[in-house]
Amino acid sequence: MHTRRLVKRSILGSRIYAPSPTGDGAPVTGVVQAVKQENRDVSSTAAGARRSVYTVLMQDGSLKEFTEEEIAAGFNHCAAKGPLKSSLKSSSNGSSESQKAEGGSLSPEAAEELRLADVKRIGRDPDTRSVSLLEQKRKVVSSSIDVPHARRSEEEDMDKVTAAMVLTSLSTSPLVRSPPVKVNESGSWKDNGSAGPFTPSSNSSSGGYWSWSAPSDQSNPSTPSPPLSADSFKPFRVPSLGGVGPGPAGPEDPSLDDQDGSSLLFDEPIPRKRKNSMKVMFKCLWKNCGKVLSTAAGIQRHIRTIHLGRNCDSDCSDGEEDFYYTEIKLNTDSVADGLSSLSPVSPSLLSPPPPPPSPLPSLNQLADSHRPPQSSDTKEPQAGGTTPLSRSAPSALYLIHTDHAYQATAPVSIPSNSSNSTSSASTSFTPTNSSSFSISWQSPPVTFTGSTVSPSKSQGFGEQRSQTIAVLSSPPRATTALSRKVRGEGKKCRKVYGMENRDMWCTACRWKKACQRFTD
DNA sequence: GGTGCCGGGAA
DNA sequence: TTCCCGGCACC
Incomplete structure (x- = not known):
């Protein structure tokens, strides 16, 4: 070779x-x-x-x-x-x-x-x-x-x-x-010259490639159309x-x-993401736009004509439009898995519903992969100092996980007046991407000063916004601990992963022992 | 009824 | 030791 x-x-x-x-x-x-x-x-x-x-x-x-x-x-x-x-x-x-x-x-x-x-x-x-x-x-x-x-x-x-x-x-x-x-x-x-890496060049994007193997590879349904791949694979190489x-x-x-x-050696122009059933979309990052197109050429044209006000075709492009769109990968497999298996993710997903000022960069890709394309127009790209992908992450996560089925049924109990203060408390585990699970706090129960809140699900319409904060105060049952270990109130592997993902449980949970992963 | 997990048994 | 499960306490 x-x-x-x-x-x-x-x-x-x-x-x-x-x-x-x-x-x-x-x-x-x-x-x-x-x-x-x-x-x-x-x-x-x-x-x-x-x-x-x-x-x-x-x-x-x-x-x-x-x-x-x-x-x-x-x-x-x-x-x-x-x-x-x-x-x-x-x-x-x-x-x-x-x-x-x-x-x-x-x-x-x-x-x-x-x-x-x-x-x-x-x-x-x-x-x-x-x-x-x-x-x-x-x-x-x-x-x-x-x-x-x-x-x-x-x-x-x-x-x-x-x-x-x-x-x-x-x-x-x-x-x-x-x-x-x-x-x-x-x-x-x-090659990071003044023109930037993505200057569209007709002779390089279309004319310079052999077609010896591309058609067969491009037949994959999850890959973009040939013009797209010919145009979009280049950022992958950068x-x-x-x-x-x-x-x-x-x-x-x-x-x-x-x-x-x-294939690489022979200039295979296909981004190698089909293993994960990647679908690459291109999102306009222009402020208040967020248009999502399926082809790079399309998004470039969109930016060029709509935002840059250029009516000429790609020949007169200087590549500037490349900086105003980004790729979003829609991994159909991971989306399905993420919604079904509740694989653990960062606890910061449980941040309050209003999009926090500091987005979650590490979750950008996850957020983008979870976000359906049509939801992109509901968010507003903020051309601030954040990266393009991080802009929409919090709201997207919120939208996604609000719809999660677990949230509809899981108990949501919020301490009457300490819900805000508890946001700074440290949880004892890494919660999952579903924010509806109850949480047991490491902080002592005295934090709630006796007024143990009954798990009330109806706390007014205003509480619907707070459903992404699932806080369950731990009753001071530790004082009543008998010979038997106090039952943990936190999320256990069973709750987190569900019965269908029992192989993801910790060993103790699998053996009906005290959970070792989410210790209380 | 669901859940966590102790205690015990089998391999 | 590992793995599994009955059964109990708790919710």
Whole structure:
């Protein structure tokens, strides 16, 4: 796999056709061993200003040097069938490919110049970036010295490492995509240029990709339509620059390694989220808009026309609209699981119903995945200092969990006058995402000074807003504790996870012992 | 009736 | 020791 990739992407080791030393016109084959560079004009960095000299290991074992013109001549001579063609074609992409193919030139330096320019301009083309990275590494290794075979194996290892890094970093959530400032793990390439990473470029978003495998993958119903994926996968690649970027990366790495091995290398333009039945929507972050569309092109068009007031099509886009929308992933599986299995989440979900000023960043994705798209127009994006995704999290959670079935039946008892003060008390467990469960507090029962509140469910209409605060005062039964351990009043595994998720209980609960997870 | 969990038994 | 369950107290 990697070997194949190396062969396809590197001119080193490629078999080429070189002019016959005898001058009879019949080209001979050789293997490129090294690439030297001769600067004819140092002041210019244009492609034509540099001339590359290729050290070619000929069939007879001799080493000869050829200029790229000579090789190009040989290449053109046998272009239709030579392996060099495929190598060249595989190692290039997009516009640079066409330029290279037209001239028959295979100077990796020139190609790299073009690619770097493209990367700066395009920014989101992952393959361009990865190829650029590979070629930069190759440049470091072999730009001016002959590279023996041993070095090439080392280079191959480096490529593997690079590929692994790319694979790993690709698993980071696209939601960490943040506007233009990104972390560069090195200064070797600068694609966080002024235009930002998402400048739509027609030649890169549509024309530069091969269609060798995309149709089959795109047939997955949970993936966006092909235009969307062609346009939307690029943000997914952006975090790769961070290398060890933040985000929920871990669990998906194996799958990426398993199934992305080939597809990534061949520019598979599909975001690899279908394992979790991801459905990616795009939400407009423009203030008071919140429009959600299913395609990146659509949301871009929406922003461009509605908010930016541009009537021209994508050709005149400068990519600014990319900063005004975000992706929201609708994980159908996780939504179903989250609503059915009551998997534990942060206790901060029990925060009071009015959206607190400080949102819950760690729950953004959960909130977004729980939020149905049509609910997005009920929230109002606040263009404050918060991240786009965190803006809607509290209200969304509130909406979602208010509808939870458990809330309708669970007892809600609120201490008469201490409900507010108890919000600062520390609970003894980690509650679940359903806020309706009763809570036993670690604070002593004297907090409630004898007036143990009877579990009254009808406390007026105003209490409906407080149903997300489920507070059950613990009666001072500790004083009446007998030989038998006082029964815990808090949530137990049985309550939290339910009978259907008994495997999620703690061991003690499974064995009908005192709960060890939610101790009182 | 539901729930927590003690006590005891089986493997 | 692990696992399971009858049964009791509590709600």
